[in-house]
Amino acid sequence: MSCTALFWRDPLLPHVESRRACDSRANYKAHSHPTLSIGAVDQGTSLFSGAAAGPTLIRAGSVVWVPADCVHACNPCPGTAWSYQMLHLDAAWVEAVRQVPALASSASRRQVLLSDDPGLYRRFCQLNDLLFSTASWQDKDAALIEFIGDFSTAEQPAISRIVDPARASEGVRRVVALLRQAPHAISPLEQLAQLAGLSRYQLIRAFRTATGMTPHAYQLDQRIIQARSSLRAGEPPAALAQRLGFADQAHFQRVFKAHVGVTPGMYKA
Incomplete structure (x- = not known):
């Protein structure tokens, strides 16, 4: 079907x-x-x-x-x-x-x-x-x-x-703000943990409690949110994949379809 x-x-x-x-x-x-x-x-x-x-x-x-x-x-x-x-x-x-x-x-x-x-x-x-x-x-x-x-x-x-990130610790809120402002950036978990003043394990647990996701999943989600907006504005998928930090267009297409249910090209059209 x-x-x-x-x-x-x-x-x-x-x-x-x-x-x-x-x-x-x-x-x-x-x-x-x-x-x-x-x-x-x-x-x-x-x-x-x-x-x-x-x-x-x-x-x-x-x-x-x-x-x-x-x-x-x-x-x-x-x-x-x-x-x-x-x-x-x-x-x-x-x-x-x-x-x-x-x-x-x-x-x-x-x-x-x-x-x-x-x-x-x-x-x-x-x-x-x-x-x-x-x-x-x-x-x-x-x-x-x-x-x-x-x-x-x-x-x-x-x-x-729903969870409320505003109620998280100051360190976790710093990580949330960073991933929202720069979802395309390479952000290793160790660096995010240092920013939060927590161990990697503590950050994963605290971040999931605050947002419902791990830091990596949250960053991918923010990329797709930005991708949807940019596709509606007319940006080509290939250029968008590179700008948002995906490994290649195929990687972007897989992640986008897993979040949106259709390919970037179908969504844009």
Whole structure:
């Protein structure tokens, strides 16, 4: 069974990207997004990894809300395929639209929410149908604003709270900042441990607690986040692979597909 992945973007609506995947068997590595991600399962089932209680089964008709910077992976159950939709929304844009009290906003940013409400799933599908249609960008923007404004995080069950790097030690925060600022740099674990003032073992444990990843996995994730942005801006994959510090284009393609589910060329197109 073949997999079809479609992306929708509009330069007039830079705060949103939508994706549709049909009959997908792609398995993702743990990754994060700088955006709020809202997904819906259309067919099949998926295991959401990243919840505090362990992998969570997500069924057809479910809608999941994944805050920005939450380390997670959604993969089909072994030996099966699934179909899904995913919206990626600029987190600052979402907060500006919602205009919720600061305390409530802070709480929703730290929780993964999972809803089995048929009405919410139906409204999500209607929104995504509109985004992929030939409707005007103004109509699409209005529908997005209405959907996000109506989305009540207080009414949706939470399956996890995300980790908060801001609560890590000063040394770990220095390493996080370095890897965010220069994901392309060669950063041996020993040097990162020295920067943190910890042993290599202590850094791995503390870093995973703060981010959900090891330093190396976090650096690769930051490279892919930057790669997605640069591909959307039109940068060629070959030049991007070299600039981001991958060994070669084949290495870049393997890592990108493991995080995004498609090749850099497919994503750019």
